[in-house]
Amino acid sequence: MSHDPIAVSYGRGHLSVSLPPDAVATLVRKQPLPKLADPAGALQAAFSKPIAALPLAELAKGRKSACILICDITRPVPNGLFLRPMIETMMAAGIPLQQISILVATGLHRPNLGDELAELIGDPWVLEHVRIENHYARDEAAHVDLGHTPTRHTPVKLDRLFVEADLRIATGLVEPHFMAGWSGGRKVIAPGVAHHETIRTFHSARFMEDPLAVQCNLVGNPLHEEQLQIVRMLGEVYALNTVLDEDRDLVCITFGEIIASHQAAVDFVSEATNIRFDRKFSTVVTSSAGYPLDKTYYQTIKGMVTPLDILKPGGTLIIASECSEGFGSAEFREAQAKLVELGPERFLATLTAKSLAEIDEWQTEMQLKPMRLGKVALYSTGLAGDDRRLTGVTMVDDIEAAIAESMALSGDRDVAIIPEGPYVVPRFAP
Incomplete structure (x- = not known):
């Protein structure tokens, strides 16, 4: 069965994402609220x-x-x-x-x-x-x-x-x-x-x-x-x-x-904003909420952390973020380089003794949360060269292929899609 493409927030517009024919899609959206007429x-x-x-x-x-x-x-x-x-x-x-x-x-x-x-x-x-x-x-x-x-x-x-x-x-x-x-x-x-x-x-x-x-x-x-x-x-x-x-x-x-x-x-x-589900998913597709939140990789990590409640352990989180302004601050880049060099456990050990975090290092610490749980795959047209390596996650050039790969890996056809990214909070409530 073919699916209609889903518009996922990306930059100042949307990214059109088509799911594999055998996918069973669950759209995660906020409940609609009445707009203020005046x-x-x-x-x-x-x-x-x-x-x-x-x-x-x-x-x-x-x-x-x-x-x-x-x-x-x-x-x-x-x-x-x-x-x-x-x-x-x-x-x-x-x-x-x-x-x-x-x-x-x-x-x-x-x-x-x-x-x-x-x-x-x-x-x-x-x-x-x-x-x-x-x-x-x-x-x-x-x-x-x-x-x-x-x-x-x-x-x-x-x-x-x-x-x-x-x-x-x-x-x-x-x-x-x-x-x-x-x-x-x-x-x-x-x-x-x-x-x-x-x-x-x-x-x-x-x-x-x-x-x-x-x-x-x-x-x-x-x-x-x-x-x-x-x-x-x-x-x-x-x-x-x-x-x-x-x-x-x-x-x-x-x-x-x-x-x-x-x-x-x-x-x-x-x-x-809190949307409850009685199950978890092996494949979760989300965004960094589009512009202005997805201007940098630094802000993108929010979109990785917010949906973790419905990601199965060992599952794949696929996130789309334009990163039109690139990576983020020099301090954040330094923290990410340390993460890539040391790996998650040793990186966290360097943090726990400090009473003051290094500037922007905390965002790298937040990235450890999705990395502990499963695999993170990032689609971004704004990151190039060494920036892609310093994300510490898997870079993908084709979201649809990444979804198909995750489904094949898990043997699970169910895919959760969160077009608005971190502005919506899915909750696992069995």
Whole structure:
């Protein structure tokens, strides 16, 4: 029996994947959520009826300055929808425009500049009239030291521009995150605008190897608990959270006190994102969610970790990621070279003694999870030369042949396909 080709997210478009005739396909998609018919109206409603907070117009009254955090280019947040209305509401309440700033929460990623910044902001008026800065985690002078978290003693240093603002608002996207449970809300602050020591503590083995530091879990998740403690140390903070569907259209927007408004967005999307299966698969085909998440191999590892719950031990995980920008940082390349040289066990042994992870080494540590479970095969048109070797996984030039090979190897005709990659979380629930 022939199958219709399946469109898998890849770069700015899709990859058409045809399955072998004898394959039995299971499509793994989020449950459909109703699109917001009037996003601008929904935004104003969120501002005027916030969660556990006063309306934005009242919050802004009497404030001398404001700082708005936005995610960097790796997250498709609809900044063009909300930045100008948010800023205009602040101005109408009396905050001078020159005292309002936007800070790009880069974490340890590179800054977003030029055309990329224009794409990220999504509004020429904002780009022209508002002070916009990138966060630089390695700039010592740019951070305020708030001490250490009470429970796990994480050093807390945050970007001065945000800490010293009179009104502080984080904005972001709520989607599954393979360690912190969910992105958005408190995560935009730490690691978003945190000092490299704070970030590298989060990324050390004692957090990364914790069985509760997984996608869609906030209960007992050590990263989430530390992030909440950091928010409480910082004091009064608000957040605007967005949820998008598979078409990148807005389905939910919340505004209010940062912890409560984030939880409301998580509650909204959680059920639709966690898809339960009573069986596992020997062949799982997934993506890195397309642009902008699949710009680098570094980000691709998220797509490898998220579907592991439904991969049979010894099975094959096939992932498509364009990697249009190549590999990732020099530090990540170094970590991958060490993995390829030492092998998974010896590489992990070098990590467990460290209280601070090397920059970007933690992503290589996450790659150990799929490698422990089965075989990883990567289809990418953006990686060339030595980059392909340094992935440490099997590179394939033909996804359909890789699927057929996996089916033949396992003797299992069932194939799970996750077109949207890590934005969907399949769960094994027998």
